[in-house]
Amino acid sequence: MKILFASVLIFFVMNAQAQTPDEKITSLGLQLPPATKPIANYVKYVRTGNLIFLSGHGPTKADGTNITGKVGKDLTIEQGYDAARVTGLSLLATLKDALGGDLSKVVRIVKLNGYVNCLPDFTEQPKVINGCSDLMVAVFGEKGKHARAAMGMVALPNNIAVEIEMVVEVK
Amino acid sequence: MKILFASVLIFFVMNAQAQTPDEKITSLGLQLPPATKPIANYVKYVRTGNLIFLSGHGPTKADGTNITGKVGKDLTIEQGYDAARVTGLSLLATLKDALGGDLSKVVRIVKLNGYVNCLPDFTEQPKVINGCSDLMVAVFGEKGKHARAAMGMVALPNNIAVEIEMVVEVK
Amino acid sequence: MKILFASVLIFFVMNAQAQTPDEKITSLGLQLPPATKPIANYVKYVRTGNLIFLSGHGPTKADGTNITGKVGKDLTIEQGYDAARVTGLSLLATLKDALGGDLSKVVRIVKLNGYVNCLPDFTEQPKVINGCSDLMVAVFGEKGKHARAAMGMVALPNNIAVEIEMVVEVK
Numbered sequence: 001m002k003i004l005f006a007s008v009l010i011f012f013v014m015n016a017q018a019q020t021p022d023e024k025i026t027s028l029g030l031q032l033p034p035a036t037k038p039i040a041n042y043v044k045y046v047r048t049g050n051l052i053f054l055s056g057h058g059p060t061k062a063d064g065t066n067i068t069g070k071v072g073k074d075l076t077i078e079q080g081y082d083a084a085r086v087t088g089l090s091l092l093a094t095l096k097d098a099l100g101g102d103l104s105k106v107v108r109i110v111k112l113n114g115y116v117n118c119l120p121d122f123t124e125q126p127k128v129i130n131g132c133s134d135l136m137v138a139v140f141g142e143k144g145k146h147a148r149a150a151m152g153m154v155a156l157p158n159n160i161a162v163e164i165e166m167v168v169e170v171k
Numbered sequence: 172m173k174i175l176f177a178s179v180l181i182f183f184v185m186n187a188q189a190q191t192p193d194e195k196i197t198s199l200g201l202q203l204p205p206a207t208k209p210i211a212n213y214v215k216y217v218r219t220g221n222l223i224f225l226s227g228h229g230p231t232k233a234d235g236t237n238i239t240g241k242v243g244k245d246l247t248i249e250q251g252y253d254a255a256r257v258t259g260l261s262l263l264a265t266l267k268d269a270l271g272g273d274l275s276k277v278v279r280i281v282k283l284n285g286y287v288n289c290l291p292d293f294t295e296q297p298k299v300i301n302g303c304s305d306l307m308v309a310v311f312g313e314k315g316k317h318a319r320a321a322m323g324m325v326a327l328p329n330n331i332a333v334e335i336e337m338v339v340e341v342k
Numbered sequence: 343m344k345i346l347f348a349s350v351l352i353f354f355v356m357n358a359q360a361q362t363p364d365e366k367i368t369s370l371g372l373q374l375p376p377a378t379k380p381i382a383n384y385v386k387y388v389r390t391g392n393l394i395f396l397s398g399h400g401p402t403k404a405d406g407t408n409i410t411g412k413v414g415k416d417l418t419i420e421q422g423y424d425a426a427r428v429t430g431l432s433l434l435a436t437l438k439d440a441l442g443g444d445l446s447k448v449v450r451i452v453k454l455n456g457y458v459n460c461l462p463d464f465t466e467q468p469k470v471i472n473g474c475s476d477l478m479v480a481v482f483g484e485k486g487k488h489a490r491a492a493m494g495m496v497a498l499p500n501n502i503a504v505e506i507e508m509v510v511e512v513k
Contacts (some may be wrong), residue, residue, distance in 0.1 A: 034217045040297045041304045042319040046281045048222065051390065053282040056320030056427075070291070110388045111395040115322055117293075120412075123501045126382045133383045148384040149398030149507045151457055152497030155323030159294045165320045169390045212475040213490040217452045219393065219511045225454040227491030241462075286493055290462075318410045326494030330465045336491045 021103035021139050025092070027125035032089055036060050039157075040118055042064040044094045049111070052098050052168045057090045058160035059083040068159040075161055083161040084131030086112060090134070091166055092139065099170060109146040111137050111167040117156045125150040132164050192274035192310050196263070199309055203260055206268040207231050210328075213267045221278070223269050223339045226260045227286070229331035230254040239330040243293035246332055255285060255302030256333040262337055263310065264305070270341060278318040280307050282338040288327045296321040303335050355492075363445035363481050367434070370480055374386070374431055377439040378402050386436045391450070394440050394510045398433045398457070400502035401425040410501040414464035417503055425503040426456060426473030433508055434481065441512060451478050451488040453509040459498045467492040474506050 025032060038044055038055065059067035059082075071080035092103065099105045099162045114129030116122070129150040135146035146166070156163050196203060209215055209226065216225045230238035230253075242251035270276045273304065285300030287293070300321040307315035317337070327334050367374065380397065382385055387396045396506035401409035401424075432446070441447045457473030458464070471492040478486035488508070498505050 003466075010187050024263050038319075038320075041316075042283070043316045044318065046279060046316075048279060048281050048338075049220075049391075053318045053338065055318040067418065094428045108388060108390060110390050112384070113320075115320075118497055119184070120325075121494050122497050123499060125497070125499045130382050135506075136385050145385050145388075146396045147386065147397040147507075148380075149381075149455075149457075150499055151398070151495050151505060153322050154291050154325040154496040155289055155293050155296070157294060157296045157321055163320065163322060165318075167390075167395065171279045181506040198446065209490075210361045210471045211490075212487075213454070214481050214487050215489065217450060217487075219452050219509075220391075220451060224489045224509065227493070241405050284491075286491075291496075324493050325381060325462050325496040326460055326467070328465060328467045328492055336489075 003102045024139050029068050030089065030097060030118055032093040033060065033062050035093045036090055041065045047098065048101050050169050052095065052170055053062070054091055054094055054168065056163040056164055056165045057087050057094065058157070059086040060090050063088060066158060067161045069161055070117050070119055071128055072118050072124070077094065077127050080116065080128035080161055081131035084129050084164065087162055087164045088132035088135040090100065091164060095168060105171040106140055106143060107169040107171055108117065109140060109144050109166060110169050112146045112148045113152045113165050114148065115163045116150065117161050118152045123150055125152050128162060129141045173186045176227045192277065195310050201260065203264040203267060204231065204233050205260055206264045209236070216269045218269065221340050223266065223341055225262055225265055225337045225339065227256050227334040227336045228265065229328070229334055230257040231261050232257060237329060238332045240332055241288050241290055242332055243289050243297055248295050248298050251287065251299035251332055252302035254263045255300050255335065257305050258333055259303035259306040262335060266339060276342040277311055277314060277342055278340040280311060280315050280337060281340050283317045283319045284308070284336050285319065286324045286332065286334045287321065288329065288332050293323055296323050299333060302334070350447065363448065366461065366481050372431065374435040374438060375404050377435045378432055387440045392511050394437065396433055396436055396508045396510065396511055398505040398507045399429050399436065400499070400505055401428040402432050403428060408500060409503045411503055412435050412461055413503055414460050414466070419466050419469050422458065422470035422503055423473035427477050427505065429504055429506045430474035430477035431436055431488050433506060437510060447513040448482055448485060448512055449511040451482060451486050451508060452511050453491045454478070454488045455507050456490065456492045457495045457498065458492065459501065459506045460494045460505050464494055467494050470504060
């Protein structure tokens with residue numbers, strides 16, 4: 001009985017470890033949006049060698065609209081965190097597109113820069129950008145742990161609440 | 172007659188494709204300014220492997236003065252677009268210098284980050300930075316299509332209207 | 343006598359050139375702080391190939407507190423310069439940690455982005471960020487000369503005076 005229990009436990013643990021990033025996204029109850037289109041004369045990502053540079057992405061919801069406003073004024077920190085998480089899903093959608101649909105080709109999330117639309121007295125940018133950082137670690141585990149910079153911006157395109165860009169090492 | 176016309180057409184199309192980036196700059200009626208000097212203890216670019224990281228450049232005109240002011244307040248969006256284009260010419264001058272005078276060594280404009288000097292309610296950063304993005308695509312074609320981030324800054328050095336930096340893959 | 347003097351001179355010159363970055367830091371009368379810990383779900387640096395991407399660092403003093411406030415309002419330019427220098431020491435501490443304690447593995451400081459917490463009318467960001475740039479050149483000589491961008495931010499995490507990130511090529 002003990003052996004059976006241990007076997008079942010090992011099966012589940014190994015299965016958890018064997019989860020692909022896509023399975024992980026599903027098991028988190030999340031769904032990637034369709035990859036967004038650029039709003040000007042540029043592209044959403046460029047690959048050079050084993051690095052993918054992702055354009056600045058915004059918090060585009062499933063219905064195509066953006067989460068807008070200044071965090072700390074129009075949005076709470078929690079709403080800012082959600083906006084960063086939604087932005088992270090948009091980044092993952094682009095990344096998946098860049099990798100021919102296979103997020104398991106991600107070797108490491110190298111760098112994440114998070115820009116928060118806010119007022120001069122707002123100082124909680126890290127708590128906001130955590131929405132994206134936490135998502136990357138939830139999806140990729142150790143490979144999702146990245147170098148990061150979080151900053152406050154006086155204004156962002158279309159008044160989006162956050163803008164986030166990443167550099168990713170891939171196979 | 173048809174064959175002659177087709178031949179001439181093919182000649183022009185091939186010629187257009189065979190244009191070097193420098194010829195393209197000339198055919199656009201543009202001229203690169205002299206490469207600017209850094210204003211502090213740094214350099215205008217560093218090459219590492221096949222990547223060139225370009226410093227943040229400003230809209231330095233042919234006479235050495237900068238286009239200054241906040242876009243949306245002191246400058247219109249159109250004037251901001253022009254400032255971004257002038258900044259792009261300055262970036263190309265540095266890039267040419269970095270490549271020993273030969274812009275045809277550019278493999279890909281990888282990433283472009285554009286920072287717009289503006290007020291908290293300005294949300295048209297993409298339209299401004301297009302001035303530089305459009306230039307890169309005009310000069311390099313498909314190789315000029317880059318990943319991008321555009322943001323609003325509360326203030327920039329010497330009150331320049333825009334600051335733009337790039338990462339470029341080269342031969 | 344002349345030969346002895348020349349020999350001594352040559353010895354000192356060669357010795358100066360042979361100084362490791364760590365010896366240089368000591369000879370400058372500086373001391374690296376302990377490497378700081380991330381304040382959220384990210385890491386202080388990620389290495390990919392021969393490049394190290396360092397997270398945005400702040401001006402954390404030896405006692406663990408930060409230099410805070412807006413430069414040009416709460417701090418003078420000189421105090422801002424000092425904050426950038428302190429931030430540079432924190433970056434070097436992380437870099438040393440990343441290189442197993444051996445800063446002589448640095449091949450080149452590739453890129454340095456400096457973000458200054460300031461008001462809309464502040465335009466001396468380069469003079470502030472020089473505090474970090476000058477340090478890198480003092481420690482690494484020619485290898486310390488980097489591409490750079492300096493910008494003004496409406497707000498920074500925990501109201502730190504400056505935030506600086508770097509890309510470094512290493513052996």
